[in-house]
Amino acid sequence: MKAVWSRAFSYALGIALFVYLPVRFVVDAHAALWTVFVLVLGFLAWHLHQLARLIRWLRGPLDAPLPESRGLWDVVFAGLHRRVRIRIGQQQVLTETLESFNRAAQALPDGIIAFNKHRQIIWINTRAEGHFQLSAATDSGQALTNLIRHPEFVAYLEAGRYEEPLIYRSDRREGQTLLIQVIPYGNEQNLLLSRDISQLERLETMRRDFIANVSHELKTPLTVVAGFTEMLADDFAAYDPGEIKHYLSLICDQSARMQRLIDDLLTLSALETGTGAHTEERVEPEKLLRTIHAEAEALSGGRHVITLTIESPACLSGCSNELRSAFGNLASNAVSYTPEGGRIELSWRVRDGFGEFSVRDSGIGIAAQHLPRLTERFYRVDRSRSRETGGTGLGLAIVKHVLTRHQATLEIQSQPGKGSTFTARFPPQRILG
Secondary structure (H helix, E strand, C coil): CCCHHHHHHHHHHHHHHHHHHHHHCCCCCHHHHHHHHHHHHHHHHHHHHHHHHHHHHHHHCCCCCCCCCCHHHHHHHHHHHHHHHHHHHHHHHHHHHHHHHHHHHHHHHCCCEEEEECCCEEEHHHHHHEEEEEEEHHHCCCCCHHHHHHHHHHHHHCCCCCCEEEEEEEECCCCCEEEEEEEEEEEEEEEEEEECCHHHHHHHHHHHHHHHHHHHHHHHHHHHHHHHHHHHHCCCHHCCCCHHHHHHHHHHHHHHHHHHHHHHHHHHHHHHHHHCCCECCCCHHHHHHHHHHHHHHHHHCCCCCCEEEECCEEEEEEEEHHHHHHHHHHHHHHHHCCCCCCCEEEEEEEEEEEEEEEEEECCCCCCHHHHHHHHCCCCCHHHHHHHHHCCCCCHHHHHHHHHHCCEEEEEEEEECCCCCEEEEEEEEEEEEE
C-alpha cells in the first residue's frame, strides 16, 4: 500500500511541475491559464479513457484479458490482474475437484439420483440412467415421480421412512430387480441410490429350486427304502425267501440311486466352486473313448448297436478324470434314452483345428423348446422316464461345467422321433499333435 501511495505522490508531483514550468516561463498570464486548462483537460481525458477501458473490461466476458496501462493505472490494473489470477486458480481447483467427484460418482456400481424437496432431479449418473431408463440431458429438472410412476416407489417416497430400502421390480426391464434407498442430505435435498440385485435374486431362486429338487429326488428312494425296511422289520418271517430277495433288491437299487445322486452333487459342487483336483495332462482320445465305449456296451447289455469311430490321433490337453465324467455322461444318456434295437455312434475328430467328441443316437429325440434348458440342474424333458432310467438330472449340468473348465462348448441337435447329437467342441489350443 505504501508503494502505491509513493507512486501516486511521484506521479502528482510530476504533473505539478509539468504545469508549473509553462506558467513560470510564459509572460502572458492569459496564455498561461489556457495552457494549464488544456493540460488539466488532457489529464482528465486520459484518466477517463483508462476508466472507460476498465468499465469495458468489467462488462466483457469473464475470460477477457486485462488491459495494459502506465503510471497509476498500471498499479490498478496489476492489482486487478493479481486478483483475477487468484480467482482463476481457485475456479480451476474447484472445477477439477468437481470433475473428480463427478467421475467417481459415474464409476460407482450403484445408480445415483440427486433431487430436491420438490422431487425435481438435480443430477443423475449413468448407472441410474440405465436402471430407470432416464436421460440426464432431458430429464434434469423433471419431477422424479412423473418419470418413475411405480406405485410402490411413489408410496415409498410419500411415506418418508427411508431407514429401510425398497425392493423395486422394474416394469420397464423384464427380470430386473433393484434395491432402492433414499438418503437425505444438505438443505432438504436427497440422494436416491439404486443397486441391481437381479443376479442375486436369480441365485436365490436357483438355491430354493435346488433345495426343493434335491428334497424331491431323495424323497422317493427314501420312501421305498424306509417302507420295505419297516415291512421286513415288523414281520420278517411272514415273507418267503423270494419276496425277501425282491424287496432287498429294490432297497439296494434305491440306495444306489441315492448314492449316484450324492456323487453327482459332490462332483457338480467341486466343478462349480473350482475345489476339485484339476490336473492338466495329455489325454489320448483313443484310450479314453475305448473305455467309454466298453462302459456304454455294459450299460446297454446288448440292447443297442454302439460303434466307436476315431478319425484323428490328435491328443487333448485337459483333466482326464473330468473328461471321462463328461464323455461318460453323454454316452450313458444316449443308452438311457434310446429304445432297444437303436443305434449309438461315438466319434472323435479334428475339424478346422477344433477337436470334436460326438454322441449320435437314434433315440426319442428332444423338442426344440427344451434344448436351451437341458444343462440346468434337475431339468428333465420327461420326469417319469428319467426315474425309470435312474437318472439324477445332473449329468448334463456336469458336462457343461467340465467343458467350461476346458474352454469348450456343448452343441445339441435333436428332433423328436429322429434322435439326438451331442457334440463337445474343444478350441485349437487344447488340441495336441
